[in-house]
Amino acid sequence: MSAAAGSRPLRADAERSTARILAAAEEVLAVDANATLERIADAAGLARATVHRRFSSRKALLEALTGVLNERYVCGLEQARVATAPPIAALYRLTELLFELKAGNRAIMELTADPATKMTPMSPEVTAGLELLFRRLREAGEITAPDPAWCCAVYLAIVHEAAQLPTSSPMLGDAAGEVGARADLTYRTVLGALGGGHPHG
Amino acid sequence: MSAAAGSRPLRADAERSTARILAAAEEVLAVDANATLERIADAAGLARATVHRRFSSRKALLEALTGVLNERYVCGLEQARVATAPPIAALYRLTELLFELKAGNRAIMELTADPATKMTPMSPEVTAGLELLFRRLREAGEITAPDPAWCCAVYLAIVHEAAQLPTSSPMLGDAAGEVGARADLTYRTVLGALGGGHPHG
DNA sequence: CCTAAATGCTACACGACAGTATCATTTAAG
């Protein structure tokens, strides 16, 4: 669990602090990407100095945070059996997991990449997993869009929009609970967007 | 054309300065939403002091910029005859216009709204026009999604993604030029996403 | 219990940026 395994093992409470800081950062930065370290410290119930003790700089904190997010994506990709399960099932499962893990936080992923390079904030592992999924979807005839990169972009964009959709929307009407309804909507929308044969659910 | 018609008519060169500043701001802020006023001034070929003369504060500049963007949207909605033309044709025309006018700059629109309120940066007029279009699309049976707000969100998200798609993508293969190909892709993707009957082009 | 680690708190240095002011110079417009 430790953020950096390079140094001596941290004490138990210190480890908890890092976890609380990362959680607070995720929560605060999701609302305001330029939030102060002090705001994050407050949300974590800690002093700003402690934040600086666990993370040498703001940049370091952001990188650690994107690391956590990437881990979640990887976890989701594994659980969804993106490489082995029937691709439609994998897509559905992955979508559910993304909403459960609240990994749909697109804004946070773009905090690390500096404005100049515009590099992808997602790890190559995650990108590869997602592209594999959409390649398999295409080979199975579930979608027609030939470019995995485009598929990923559309998928993540729709996940983001579905996550921000107000609970009162008629798009989330029946059946399952909060996350289930959003996942369902995302699933159907993405398949339609990428040329799936299901015109509707 | 003047940003604020409240005061005496500006001299011709001053008016040009404001225009150049707004153009530079649009260009620079599209890359880095937190760019300095000095960077904007440099891009406009003006001194930072001049920026402060034409716009009383950074906030004022941002508001003026979103105003310009909103005007473009309104212009596009009018030209596309969103209220009167056959809805599919209006959607296609509007999409073309958005790419021509480079109005797809989603990031800039979110600069005005402070993180707390999370209000929509688009003017009610634009929102109403877009929702009208999607309501008409639904009534015409072109899409099935019942929530206009969801339709708008998905539409704008896909426009944004299509705008960022690299020119080398196989999704932009044949037929028309740059903007035409992106508009075409957006059009097909959106209809599919919202439950349109066209599984592919 | 005892030691070392971790934290809270305060103060401070440093840099970045917004905004203001002044003056000389250029430029539009009558």
Next chain:
DNA sequence: CTTAAATGATACTGTCGTGTAGCATTTAGG
């Protein structure tokens, strides 16, 4: 041409956020 507006350049102020340091206190862990 003549006047007033607009600009460039420079300097200055004030604020905010990051990062550092020191000290007293609390807490984990042997």
